[in-house]
Amino acid sequence: MKIIGGKLRGRNFYMPAGIRPTQGIARKALFDILGQDMQGVMFLDLFAGSGAVGLEAISRGANKATMVENDPKCAAVISENISFLLKGAKAGLYNYEVIQSDAFATIKTFARQGRKFDIIFIDPPYGRELAKKALKTLGGYDILQPNCTVVIQHEKREILPQNEGRFLLYRQTIYGTTYLSFYSSNTTIAPLENGVSH
Numbered sequence: 001m002k003i004i005g006g007k008l009r010g011r012n013f014y015m016p017a018g019i020r021p022t023q024g025i026a027r028k029a030l031f032d033i034l035g036q037d038m039q040g041v042m043f044l045d046l047f048a049g050s051g052a053v054g055l056e057a058i059s060r061g062a063n064k065a066t067m068v069e070n071d072p073k074c075a076a077v078i079s080e081n082i083s084f085l086l087k088g089a090k091a092g093l094y095n096y097e098v099i100q101s102d103a104f105a106t107i108k109t110f111a112r113q114g115r116k117f118d119i120i121f122i123d124p125p126y127g128r129e130l131a132k133k134a135l136k137t138l139g140g141y142d143i144l145q146p147n148c149t150v151v152i153q154h155e156k157r158e159i160l161p162q163n164e165g166r167f168l169l170y171r172q173t174i175y176g177t178t179y180l181s182f183y184s185s186n187t188t189i190a191p192l193e194n195g196v197s198h
Contacts, residue, residue, distance in 0.1 A: 001015055001024070003056060003085070004024055004056065005028070005031055005036060005060055006036075006038075006056065006058075006060035007061070008055070008059035008086075009059065013050065013051075013052070013055060013081040013084065013085060014050070014080060014081055026178060029173055030056075030121070030180060031060065033171065033180075034151070037060060038057050038061050038062040038063075039061040041057070041062045041063055042062070042063055042064050042066075042116065042117045042119075042145070043063075043064065043065045043066070044066050044117040044121070044143075045065065045067045046103040046106075046107075046120065046121065046122045046123070046124075047122060047130075047134075048068055048069040048078060048098075048123075049123065050074065050081065051067045051069070051077075051078035054066070054078070055085065058082075058095075062095070064095040064096065064097065065097070067098050067099070068101060068103050069099075069100060070100065070101060070102050070103065075099075075100035079098050103122075103124070104133070104137050107137050107141050110143045111141035111142055115143055116142075116143060116145050117144060117145065117148060118148055118149070119150075119151070120138065120144070120148065121151045122134045122150065123152075124154075126154070126158070127155070131152045131158055131181075132160060132161070134152065135152060135160065135161075135183070136164060139165030139167060147185060150167060150182075150183040151181070151183075152181045153178060154178075154179050155177055156174070156179055164183070167183040168185075169182070169183055170182055170183070170184050
């Protein structure tokens with residue numbers, strides 16, 4: 001797979017065996033909606049898998065991209081991908097962190113540490129109702145900047161709520177059987193009312 005935007009655009013990275021990656025079309029759509037320039041953004045990629053989304057955030061200048069993956073083999077591949085992608089680049093320009101740990105435990109740890117994020121991307125394994133659980137967990141632990149955005153990638157049959165705590169669903173896009181659901185804590189953003197937006 002390739003990085004599709006930013007300073008590392010066009011560079012290849014490795015995929016761990018047996019995972020479902022965020023495909024290029026969904027990654028492109030994600031950053032078309034969030035914005036191409038991630039400068040100043042503290043970005044959190046939960047259930048990071050290959051790290052594809054976090055790597056895109058790094059490439060696009062995120063102030064820091066933190067990638068959390070519980071599977072040790074996948075976490076090792078993410079670290080290898082970063083080393084490979086930044087080989088020959090000015091590594092000091094890129095700020096990143098790879099954490100091999102359970103996503104829910106890590107959210108609680110970040111809350112205890114007082115860490116805050118501007119954008120959180122969540123792509124849990126399908127078929128386990130983990131997307132809803134992750135959103136609920138974020139609502140219970142304060143790791144979010146006041147006007148943060150939470151994006152959840154999930155399968156069509158997992159229906160997420162219109163609101164969860166202080167989060168409001170304001171946009172949904174669909175790619176095949178995959179949804180990207182966008183939540184915000186910014187009360188000036190109008191909630192989504194009539195199904196999937198494009």
